[in-house]
Amino acid sequence: MYDADLTPDVPPTLGMVLEADRGSLPYALIHGEPLVRCAVIGLEEAGIEPIDADTAWPGVLELLEEADVLLLHDALSPLAPPDFLARCATLAAAAGSAVVGYRPVTDTIKQVEDGRVGATVDREQLRALASPVALPAEVARALPETPGHDLEALVARLTESGTPIEWIEAPPAGRRVDSVDDLRVLEALTGR
Numbered sequence: 001m002y003d004a005d006l007t008p009d010v011p012p013t014l015g016m017v018l019e020a021d022r023g024s025l026p027y028a029l030i031h032g033e034p035l036v037r038c039a040v041i042g043l044e045e046a047g048i049e050p051i052d053a054d055t056a057w058p059g060v061l062e063l064l065e066e067a068d069v070l071l072l073h074d075a076l077s078p079l080a081p082p083d084f085l086a087r088c089a090t091l092a093a094a095a096g097s098a099v100v101g102y103r104p105v106t107d108t109i110k111q112v113e114d115g116r117v118g119a120t121v122d123r124e125q126l127r128a129l130a131s132p133v134a135l136p137a138e139v140a141r142a143l144p145e146t147p148g149h150d151l152e153a154l155v156a157r158l159t160e161s162g163t164p165i166e167w168i169e170a171p172p173a174g175r176r177v178d179s180v181d182d183l184r185v186l187e188a189l190t191g192r
Contacts, residue, residue: 010086011068011093013134014060015048019075020149026075028180030187035177038078043071045082048089057146068093070140074151077101077131079190080174085132088168092134097164099134100155102127103175129155130170139163 017039019026026036033041043050048071051063064070069089073080080101092099105126111118133151139158140147147154158165173190177183 010047010089012066013048013069013071013089013093014063014067015043015046015050015071015073015085015132016053016055017043017050017073017075018053018149018151020053022076022149025177025179025183028183030078030183031190035078035183036075039073039075039080042078042080042082042085043073046085046089047082048085053149060146061141064137064140068137069134070137070147071132071134072147072151072154074131074176076178077170077174077176079186080131081171084171084174088132088134091166091168092136095164095166096136096138097166098136098139098155098158099132099166099168101130101132101170101174102167103130103170103172104128127167128176130174130176 017036019036027034030038040050049067051060055063060070069092071085071089071092073085084101088099088101105128109121109126111121129152131151133147133154135147155165173186175186177186
């Protein structure tokens, strides 16, 4: 599956596909495959070693003795391209900082003050979390507990702890889906 011509040399990376607390959507089909399976295939094609997301944290820490990066990939971003996943892992290892995939916010966002619609928020200052979150092994080992399945909460914890974060724009195929309607849009976008 792995095509070295499509992805750069990836440092030894462990990848977890996060599916818990996402309802049944990770098991919906896109292009005939469950989202969670598509996400695992993306890891494999990127040269990233998939491990079970429910592995006990001490076991993950033990596995990290042989890896440079822990990459957390959301099953609801099932078609994030393998070369993008590989690039995130490579950047995390090289920079020594967490790397977070995002999509630009395209909706118009308004402030509300005292129940009244106010000023428009500058979209350039906003990001929609996508996937993955790539943690250098030393950053992952410094976590007091498992990163969990909630990437937004993890990024907030990393920010609060002062962990440096590199934001990298995910390609359109790497967008996160939140509903069956979003899934159909992603399927049309990535038609084969």
